[in-house]
Amino acid sequence: MSGRLVIAGLGPGAEGLVTPQVAAALAGASDVVGYIPYVARVAPRPGLTLHATDNRVELDRAAHALEMAAAGRQVVVVSSGDPGVFAMASAVFEALETGPAEWQALQIEVLPGITAMLAAAARAGAPLGHDFCAINLSDNLKPWALIEKRLRLAAEADLAMAFYNPRSASRPEGFARALDVLREACGDARPVIFARAVSTPEEQILTVPLTEARPEMADMRTVVILGNSATRILRRPGGDIVYTPRSVPA
Amino acid sequence: MSGRLVIAGLGPGAEGLVTPQVAAALAGASDVVGYIPYVARVAPRPGLTLHATDNRVELDRAAHALEMAAAGRQVVVVSSGDPGVFAMASAVFEALETGPAEWQALQIEVLPGITAMLAAAARAGAPLGHDFCAINLSDNLKPWALIEKRLRLAAEADLAMAFYNPRSASRPEGFARALDVLREACGDARPVIFARAVSTPEEQILTVPLTEARPEMADMRTVVILGNSATRILRRPGGDIVYTPRSVPA
Incomplete structure (x- = not known):
């Protein structure tokens, strides 16, 4: 299976504000990447690896997610709220732009969320x-x-x-x-x-x-x-x- | 049962972008009110009355929704996207402000959606x-x-x-x-x-x-x-x- 990167918004906190699209992406993920409190909102299950990192390391986190997707993993980067509003989507694209050539063919999808x-x-x-x-x-x-x-x-x-x-x-x-x-x-x-x-x-x-x-x-x-x-x-x-x-x- | 008014955002179109909170509100509604193409996105069922109206009648639509809620109905006003962004929430509050005293005690809730x-x-x-x-x-x-x-x-x-x-x-x-x-x-x-x-x-x-x-x-x-x-x-x-x-x- 070829790798894939999804950048998903978890909404502000309540489960009732997570879109079905995002829930489905999480259900199909092999790896979830994000800031510690956001990754903590994803339920552990067999076959899913959770990669929780500290604040202010957005570019490292983005590069790690891109690397794993390029290696064939099904990666979901999670943000609180909407990933395109002061969150991880721009960080991933910054890392992508300066990254190696093999990242450029990757399938990347942004899934919106309810922003704060x-x-x-x-x-x-x-x-x-x-x-x-x-x-x-x-x-x-x-x-x-x-x-x-x-x-x-x-x-x-x-x-x-x-x-x-x-x-x-x-x-x-x-x-x-x-x-x-x-x-x-x-x-x-x-x-x-x-x-x-x-x-x-x-x-x-x-x-x-x-x-x-x-x-x-x-x-x-x-x-x-x-x-x-x-x-x-x-x-x-x-x-x-x-x-x-x-x-x-x- | 006392009446209730929910102002809900259906998101931009895909079912996968409707929040579970909004889906639950629609499942509990007795009346759904909105612009024709948005009401058309709500599945008919026994016990649910759909009130679809034309564009540019937002204040009349809002007053009708408030009247029904005041009469004890479980009313959901639907907007595309988010109801608070150039949509029905402000129209409902404009109608509420100038409306009769019996509307002022109504329970009103706004449920956000994925805005366009x-x-x-x-x-x-x-x-x-x-x-x-x-x-x-x-x-x-x-x-x-x-x-x-x-x-x-x-x-x-x-x-x-x-x-x-x-x-x-x-x-x-x-x-x-x-x-x-x-x-x-x-x-x-x-x-x-x-x-x-x-x-x-x-x-x-x-x-x-x-x-x-x-x-x-x-x-x-x-x-x-x-x-x-x-x-x-x-x-x-x-x-x-x-x-x-x-x-x-x-």
Whole structure:
């Protein structure tokens, strides 16, 4: 059997959010590769080898997966959420581009998943129901000045914003600066949603006005959503709802 | 039994992309409400009433769903893709906000789905692997000048862009103008992906340089993805891959 590489998204955590396509790929895998907590979500079985590696070794992990596929294995690289959103798909293609010629004929497939911002948005209501952007707040792989520039331009465009990796243990000061920039650029009390561990037993959803958002409301398991200037909170006995209307009056 | 309203995303088309959570909600529904082609994806069964309505009646459809839930029915509003991305969730909350008091205690849940841009990105590679935005190109609900402004600012921020509703039958000229704005603002030959009917038997994926993109490459079933300035095409025997690297050098 010739080797094959699948890059699959496990969704944010709940089994009910794993697509049947991804479940089938895992059922046919000989090897599953990924960051420790994501590989831990795959049930062990005879014939399946689990390769769990630490964070920040994405390119090594990608190369290992490509090597095994080139050697004839049925390899699934797992990411949380969607593999194409701040996850393993780009890392695999970076490794592929600079890798040996025998990798270039490999069959590679990306299987989408429910990404954190959309699971979080669904729990809050519909804060991303109008134009929006997704920005990775980690400055591991890009200069901080570029992040600030993007925040200011996104605010000027009046886009709702979803922030991934808002606050790492190693660089907690970045998110405080991001909140300062956003308060200055937006100048209002629009809602901010802190969605932690969405769809898991540890899920916590906190909504506050931008003026009251604090850096310590986010950690590494949080995705943060900032509304646009029209985003509203419906206070109701059935549960508060944060949503962005579809229309902008002329 | 008290009524309940679920707003569910069916994903882009393939059964393998419908989450188990959404499948379970449909299995427990008494009434399914939505646009004709999406309701057609739900299998009829005894005890289930299908309410299929035409396009552009979103608020009426939402009010009808809320009324039925308030009357004790188990109602599922279906959208293609994700219900929170240019779909029914915001329409339901708009109807809810202006609706009667008895709707305010209703139990309402949004179930996320695989949105078109992420399914399209997965088929192409990983064009949304770095910061990106999602913009609805229809000017039914917002002024065209705002769309142009957002395109220019997104280009200045060097975001990859996903465009929903690029070209309606009634307003085909908008997308031609959008392409002109983007060519001027981006000034390069970065890849554009036209992804039509992703995950269905009619799927077509076309990738061209921005300089060669033409309005007629899109229709109402197409989502369009424009790379950022670093987006690359890997030409390879195993199939071309379009991806955006994770890093931006300082």
